[in-house]
Amino acid sequence: METAPILAWTLQNEIPIPNDIAHLLVQGEQAVAAFKTFRDSATFTTKRLIVRDAQGITGKKVEIYSLPYSAINMWSSENAGGILDRDAEIELWTRAGHIKVRLGKGADVRRIDSLIAWAVLGSH
DSSP states (O other): OOOOOSEEEEEEEEEOOOGGGGGGOOTTOOEEEEEEESSSEEEEESSEEEEEEEETTTOOEEEEEEEEGGGEEEEEEEOSSOTTOTTOEEEEEESSOEEEEEEOTTOOHHHHHHHHHHHHHOOO
């Protein structure tokens, strides 16, 4: 059964962890990896995925999505065969709904798949 995603994000190449992410973290939470998005960044932490989305012409208004790993019920990864595949995507089924994560040319689908597995299945 196909369901329309409630959100769709596009992750591009891996980047250094943004300096301003630190103020969003709770005690004991650490940033692990970050990826460039179309207008901002997505950061995997030890507890959740934080997606920052700059909005408007100036980009001064920022919407922040916080997806706790405990909310992810299932995920899938799909690519056409290459590691850095332009058509790769990850889909997350969560308590909030279905989220589609498209991967840009510089994003490694296996790296992101393993980060999600580590986050959802790991005990950290």
